[in-house]
Amino acid sequence: MQSLIQGMNDIDMNSISLSTNLLDQVQKFMSKKNEKLSEELSEKYGVPSEEVAGVVESFLEDTYGAAKRLAEVFAGKKEMILLFIGKKDCDICRRCEPILESFLENHTELELAKLNYSQPEGLLYHMIHDQDRGKLPLIAFLFQGKIMAVFTGECHCQTVYEKCYSDILAECSQNIYPH
Numbered sequence: 001m002q003s004l005i006q007g008m009n010d011i012d013m014n015s016i017s018l019s020t021n022l023l024d025q026v027q028k029f030m031s032k033k034n035e036k037l038s039e040e041l042s043e044k045y046g047v048p049s050e051e052v053a054g055v056v057e058s059f060l061e062d063t064y065g066a067a068k069r070l071a072e073v074f075a076g077k078k079e080m081i082l083l084f085i086g087k088k089d090c091d092i093c094r095r096c097e098p099i100l101e102s103f104l105e106n107h108t109e110l111e112l113a114k115l116n117y118s119q120p121e122g123l124l125y126h127m128i129h130d131q132d133r134g135k136l137p138l139i140a141f142l143f144q145g146k147i148m149a150v151f152t153g154e155c156h157c158q159t160v161y162e163k164c165y166s167d168i169l170a171e172c173s174q175n176i177y178p179h
Contacts, residue, residue: 019171020147022128026071029127033060066120067127074113075145080168085115085125086137093137096155100139103161110165141168 037056038049045052074081084100086093104112115122117136125138128147135153141164142148148168 022071022075022142022145022147025130025147026068026127029130030060030064030068032130033064063120064123064127067122067124070115070121070124071127074142077111077142078144079109079111080148081111081113081142083113083115083124083128083140083142084137085117085122087117090117090136092135092154096137096139099155099158100161103158103165106162107165141165143168143172 034053034056037059038052041047041052041056042049074083082100082104084096086096100112104110115124117123117125125134125136128140128150129138129152137152137155139151139155139161140147140149148171149164
């Protein structure tokens with residue numbers, strides 16, 4: 001399924017593998033940020049990284065805490081979530097909204113989680129996408145604590161999201177049977 005979805009959206013797909021655990025991805029992001037900031041502060045002030053650990057952890061909690069807590073809420077949900085992270089002043093984000101609304105009209109079982117990138121919870125974008133550069137909006141399918149698909153940048157036609165969703169459902173139904 002991953003190659004199929006990447007074929008539909010080769011440039012815009014995140015590099016994470018499908019079915020990545022959301023909380024593992026968040027933890028990986030936070031650890032990477034912690035290590036990088038600790039190294040930078042340690043080098044800048046000429047002190048061991050252990051001495052700046054508390055400051056770094058406090059900064060990361062203040063900055064990413066709301067997004068981390070929201071990821072925990074999403075991970076605990078049983079139903080599939082369609083996550084949209086964009087900005088009000090983003091033309092591409094605005095172009096995507098009617099396409100997603102149309103898609104959601106046919107899939108009332110999906111829960112829409114619409115986040116503003118400019119708000120603290122919107123930093124979930126970086127935790128999921130985890131790239132140096134990115135494009136808005138981020139559209140992700142989350143299911144039972146797993147990131148099933150991620151699209152960033154220019155919106156696609158409804159057919160792409162339909163195909164992705166049906167592939168996710170097919171994969172999930174295969175996984176309910178023991179092998």
